[in-house]
Amino acid sequence: MPPEAQRVQRTGAMTERWSRVSRRTVRFLAADAFAWVGGFLVACWARYEQALPAEQAINAVLLGGAAAVLHFGIAALRRVYSGRQPLGSIEEVRGIVGTAGGTAAVVLLALLALDDRPIPASTPVLGTGLALLLMLGFRFVHRHQRDRAMRPDARSATPVLLFGFGEAGQGLVRAMLGDPKGRYLPVGALDDDPDKHDLRIAGVRVLGGRDEVADAIRRTGASALIFAAVNADAALIRQIREATLQTGAAFKILPPVRELVDHRITVTDVRDVQISDLLGRRPVVGDLALDDNGLTGRRILVTGAGGSIGSELCRQIMRANPGELMMLDRDESALHSLQMSLTGRALLDGPELVLADLRDDEGIRRIMRERRPEIVFHAAALKHLTLLQRHPGEAVKTNVWGTLTVLDACRDVARFVNISTDKAADPISVLGYSKRITEMLTAHAAASHPGTFLSVRFGNVLSSRGSVVTAFQRQIETGQPLTVTHPDVTRYLMTVQEAVHLVLQAASIGRDGEALVLDMGEPVRIDDIARRMVEQATNPVEIVYTGLRPGEKLHEDLLGRGEADHRPLHPLISHVTVPVLDPLEVSGLDPFDEPDKVIDQLARLCGVVDDTVLKPPTGIPLAR
Numbered sequence: 143m144p145p146e147a148q149r150v151q152r153t154g155a156m157t158e159r160w161s162r163v164s165r166r167t168v169r170f171l172a173a174d175a176f177a178w179v180g181g182f183l184v185a186c187w188a189r190y191e192q193a194l195p196a197e198q199a200i201n202a203v204l205l206g207g208a209a210a211v212l213h214f215g216i217a218a219l220r221r222v223y224s225g226r227q228p229l230g231s232i233e234e235v236r237g238i239v240g241t242a243g244g245t246a247a248v249v250l251l252a253l254l255a256l257d258d259r260p261i262p263a264s265t266p267v268l269g270t271g272l273a274l275l276l277m278l279g280f281r282f283v284h285r286h287q288r289d290r291a292m293r294p295d296a297r298s299a300t301p302v303l304l305f306g307f308g309e310a311g312q313g314l315v316r317a318m319l320g321d322p323k324g325r326y327l328p329v330g331a332l333d334d335d336p337d338k339h340d341l342r343i344a345g346v347r348v349l350g351g352r353d354e355v356a357d358a359i360r361r362t363g364a365s366a367l368i369f370a371a372v373n374a375d376a377a378l379i380r381q382i383r384e385a386t387l388q389t390g391a392a393f394k395i396l397p398p399v400r401e402l403v404d405h406r407i408t409v410t411d412v413r414d415v416q417i418s419d420l421l422g423r424r425p426v427v428g429d430l431a432l433d434d435n436g437l438t439g440r441r442i443l444v445t446g447a448g449g450s451i452g453s454e455l456c457r458q459i460m461r462a463n464p465g466e467l468m469m470l471d472r473d474e475s476a477l478h479s480l481q482m483s484l485t486g487r488a489l490l491d492g493p494e495l496v497l498a499d500l501r502d503d504e505g506i507r508r509i510m511r512e513r514r515p516e517i518v519f520h521a522a523a524l525k526h527l528t529l530l531q532r533h534p535g536e537a538v539k540t541n542v543w544g545t546l547t548v549l550d551a552c553r554d555v556a557r558f559v560n561i562s563t564d565k566a567a568d569p570i571s572v573l574g575y576s577k578r579i580t581e582m583l584t585a586h587a588a589a590s591h592p593g594t595f596l597s598v599r600f601g602n603v604l605s606s607r608g609s610v611v612t613a614f615q616r617q618i619e620t621g622q623p624l625t626v627t628h629p630d631v632t633r634y635l636m637t638v639q640e641a642v643h644l645v646l647q648a649a650s651i652g653r654d655g656e657a658l659v660l661d662m663g664e665p666v667r668i669d670d671i672a673r674r675m676v677e678q679a680t681n682p683v684e685i686v687y688t689g690l691r692p693g694e695k696l697h698e699d700l701l702g703r704g705e706a707d708h709r710p711l712h713p714l715i716s717h718v719t720v721p722v723l724d725p726l727e728v729s730g731l732d733p734f735d736e737p738d739k740v741i742d743q744l745a746r747l748c749g750v751v752d753d754t755v756l757k758p759p760t761g762i763p764l765a766r
Contacts, residue, residue, distance in 0.1 A: 632666060
């Protein structure tokens with residue numbers, strides 16, 4: 143659109159807005175003038191016990207009009223009618239009451255100064271009270287009509303019931319009722335708090351607790367239930383979901399508070415239930431306070447920016463208002479998706495996107511020299527355990543040598559955070575060996591470079607690319623059995639938001655050369671995830687047990703042998719001392735050697751002399 147047309151459009155919009163505001167102001171002025179005149183007239187009429195002389199009536203009308211003019215003058219000075227306060231708000235009521243009180247005081251003092259009073263002195267006192275009632279009553283009616291006009295159309299909106307009527311639930315109700323084009327219309331609520339039973343907010347009443355789900359859905363005709371108890375445990379979510387689905391209604395959920403802290407609750411926050419909601423895992427990262435000051439205004443580079451961890455890192459760093467965020471990845475499609483998610487545009491023409499490969503030693507060094515990042519988050523890595531077990535040379539070239547290239551190019555950065563994995567604790571796989579080596583190389587850099595170099599270690603990330611949840615979802619969609627390695631296998635699981643929160647926390651409190659490990663609560667049985675997802679599936683799904691693969695553990699470890707659980711700065715974060723590995727020792731690796739020899743070399747660099755591959759337990763049922 144041409145600039146001139148845009149200017150005309152903006153001018154027209156502003157004119158329309160001022161016209162609308164002016165019409166509303168005129169209506170309120172007329173109503174308030176009527177309130178003053180009516181209040182004085184009724185007060186005088188009551189003083190004369192319903193036998194008001196005509197002369198006194200005229201005087202009451204005139205003085206009421208004078209009071210209205212005075213009221214408008216005081217209101218103009220205080221800008222009561224300027225629209226600064228929301229209609230019907232406490233602020234507006236306070237402004238009206240204060241203005242009316244000042245008007246009454248002036249009128250009363252003027253009357254008391256006269257020997258021959260045109261109306262009784264009690265009239266301003268009683269009349270002001272009546273005028274206030276009329277003024278506030280008019281605003282109540284106006285607000286009520288406006289709120290009803292903002293409600294979603296009952297003919298097109300889905301009637302919904304809410305479970306949980308705390309601050310989040312009430313905020314969601316107000317958001318729903320404030321959108322005339324909204325897709326949800328709240329018709330009732332449920333809450334286990336007995337003090338909230340029969341509570342009514344914006345016309346939506348609490349109808350009972352968790353035992354009344356089916357009855358409330360039947361009574362209200364709700365087509366869906368939205369779970370809005372944002373701090374509830376997974377057992378309650380499963381119970382309410384099951385009770386809702388048995389009635390034929392749909393089940394939706396409001397995300398946990400940790401996902402909503404940066405904005406007000408809106409209808410768009412409502413989503414389908416996810417497997418992470420049903421697992422019963424305590425979201426420990428929500429207890430971590432994050433200080434963004436260490437990122438604000440800094441030049442920050444993220445490697446592997448297009449991956450699950452890297453892209454979420456970029457999103458959370460952007461909220462801290464960095465001076466410059468550089469996003470490096472070798473996958474151009476991933477960078478395209480990342481730019482689209484961050485800015486809503488993907489022209490790929492900005493300097494923030496850096497297309498490069500860790501295996502390009504000279505290219506990485508040139509980028510670091512030219513862009514001069516102050517903080518580096520190293521998330522780029524090959525991560526699929528089984529594939530790396532078959533191709534260990536690729537882990538050498540990317541995970542080990544690639545990290546060494548980045549570390550050497552980052553000699554002058556203020557802070558370097560290497561992203562590791564729980565598989566680096568007592569490693570038995572190529573992935574674990576390679577990530578353990580990156581921790582040791584980072585510790586060496588900490589001892590030889592001036593900045594702060596550290597690692598952060600966490601478990602599996604729910605719903606990341608290639609994760610078990612993603613694999614299960616694909617198998618369900620294609621009608622395939624769910625493949626679980628072993629009925630008893632467990633893993634530490636985190637949401638991607640939690641994982642990234644920990645990485646940023648490490649950048650804030652981590653010390654030179656150490657690895658930070660989060661207390662991730664209890665590990666989760668993968669079989670439980672499979673069962674929950676089978677329950678959610680629309681068609682019957684079989685679970686097949688395939689046995690542990692080479693390099694896989696039955697149970698993961700967060701801390702290796704000899705690593706103390708030391709938590710000096712935060713009760714949820716362990717600080718682990720990492721031994722130093724000289725980069726010259728990894729230069730002797732031959733990625734093109736026989737896979738078994740490469741694996742043996744990696745194990746020896748990690749200090750694993752007797753490298754034994756975990757054997758799958760026997761007696762595993764093949765199918766169920």
